[in-house]
Amino acid sequence: MTTQTLPRLSFAPLEGITGWVFRQVHQRRFPGLDRYYAPFFAPTTDSPLTGRGLSDLQPDHNQGVPVVPQLLANQAEAFLAAARVLQDLGYAEVNLNLGCPSGTVVAKGKGAGFLAHPQALDAFLADIFSRTDLAISIKTRIGVEDAAEWPALLAIFRRYPIRELIIHPRLRRDFYRGPVRQGAFQYAVDHCDLPLCYNGDLFTPQACRELAAQFPSVSHWMAGRGLVYNPALGRQLQGGEPLTPEELRAFHDQLVEAYRQVLSGDRPVLGKMKELWFYWSRHFLQPEGPLKRIRKAKTLLEYRDGVNALFRDCPFQEEGPVTF
Ligand SMILES: Cc1cc2nc3c(=O)[nH]c(=O)nc-3n(C[C@H](O)[C@H](O)[C@H](O)COP(=O)(O)O)c2cc1C
Structure with a gap:
C-alpha cells in the first residue's frame, strides 16, 4: 500500500x-x-x-x-x-x-x-x-x-x-x-x-x-x-500505532458500560461481552484460567474478576496466533 x-x-x-x-x-x-x-x-x-x-x-x-x-x-x-x-x-x-x-x-x-x-x-x-x-x-x-x-x-x-x-x-x-x-x-x-x-x-x-x-x-x-x-x-x-492492552481494556470497559445502559440485567450484557472474548483472548499468552472464569461468569462482578485476572496475569501480544 x-x-x-x-x-x-x-x-x-x-x-x-x-x-x-x-x-x-x-x-x-x-x-x-x-x-x-x-x-x-x-x-x-x-x-x-x-x-x-x-x-x-x-x-x-x-x-x-x-x-x-x-x-x-x-x-x-x-x-x-x-x-x-x-x-x-x-x-x-x-x-x-x-x-x-x-x-x-x-x-x-x-x-x-x-x-x-x-x-x-x-x-x-x-x-x-x-x-x-x-x-x-x-x-x-x-x-x-x-x-x-x-x-x-x-x-x-x-x-x-x-x-x-x-x-x-x-x-x-x-x-x-x-x-x-x-x-x-x-x-x-x-x-x-x-x-x-x-x-x-x-x-x-x-x-x-x-x-x-x-x-x-x-x-x-x-x-x-x-x-x-x-x-x-x-x-x-494508516501508519498508526498498534493496539495496546490499555486501549483494549478501555474499549472493553466502555462497551460494558454502553451495553449496561441499553440492556436490562447482567445476563444479556454478559452474552455480548463473552462473544468478544472468542476474538480478544488471542492477544494473551496462556489465557485459559481467567478465560474460563470469564466464560463461566453469571454476574458482571464475577465477569470483571476474570477480566482483571486476564489483563493482570497474562502477557499481552499485539498479534497472537490469528485464525478464527
Ligand atoms: C458472527 C458472524 C456474523 C456475521 N454476520 C453477517 C451479516 O449480518 N451480514 C453479512 O453480510 N455477513 C455477515 N458475516 C460475514 C462477515 O461479514 C464477513 O464476510 C466474514 O466474517 C469474512 O470476513 P472476515 O474474515 O474479515 O471476518 C458474519 C460473520 C460472522 C463470523
Missing part, C-alpha cells in the same frame, strides 16, 4: 457483534474507518423495518457513524419497501446480502442461497435497480457449491449499476473456513468494471498489505473478525 493512496478499510457486518452500540463505541475509540456495514435484517412488505433493524438503524443510534444498512431479501417488493424507509431515514446506500451461509437462510433462497437461482437473482436485480434511485451495493460469495459458478454470477452483476461489489471469495459450502479463493477475486478484477471491495481473512496489517500489493487496483477493503480481534487495525493500516 503506497502512502499516496491510503487504503480504505470498512467494518464487515457481524450479526450479534457489530450492532449500533458496538459501532458507536468503536468509532469513538478507533476513528477513521470508511464505513460500518450493519448486520442484516430481513424485511417483509408489511414490515419493512421492524424489531432488530428498527433499533439498529434508528438515526439517533448512529449519529456521526458512517453506516450502510444491509438487507436480506429475495423479493423485490420487500427490498424496495425497506429501501424507501431507509432512504427516508437519511441513508444514502443499502447493501444486499448474498453471502449468508446459514442453513435456514439458504433454505429460503436468501443470502448465499439466492446464488443458486441465477435467473431469479437476475430478475430481482432488474426489478430493484429500475425502481429505486438509492445506491445499492452487494456483498456476495462466489457461489454455492463450486467455484465454476462464479463467472456466470459475475456476468449477471455486471449488467447493473451496483455501487460496489463486495466479494467474500468463498463458496457457501466453505462457510468461513478454508483458504480464501483468491483466484475468484482475481477473476473479478480481470473481468468486471464495477468498483470492487475485498473481504476475507484480513486479520493483520501484514495480510492487508500483501493483498493490496496483489490487487493494486482495489482501494476498499472490508474486515470483520480481524477488526474485532484488533480494533486498531484501521489505524495501523
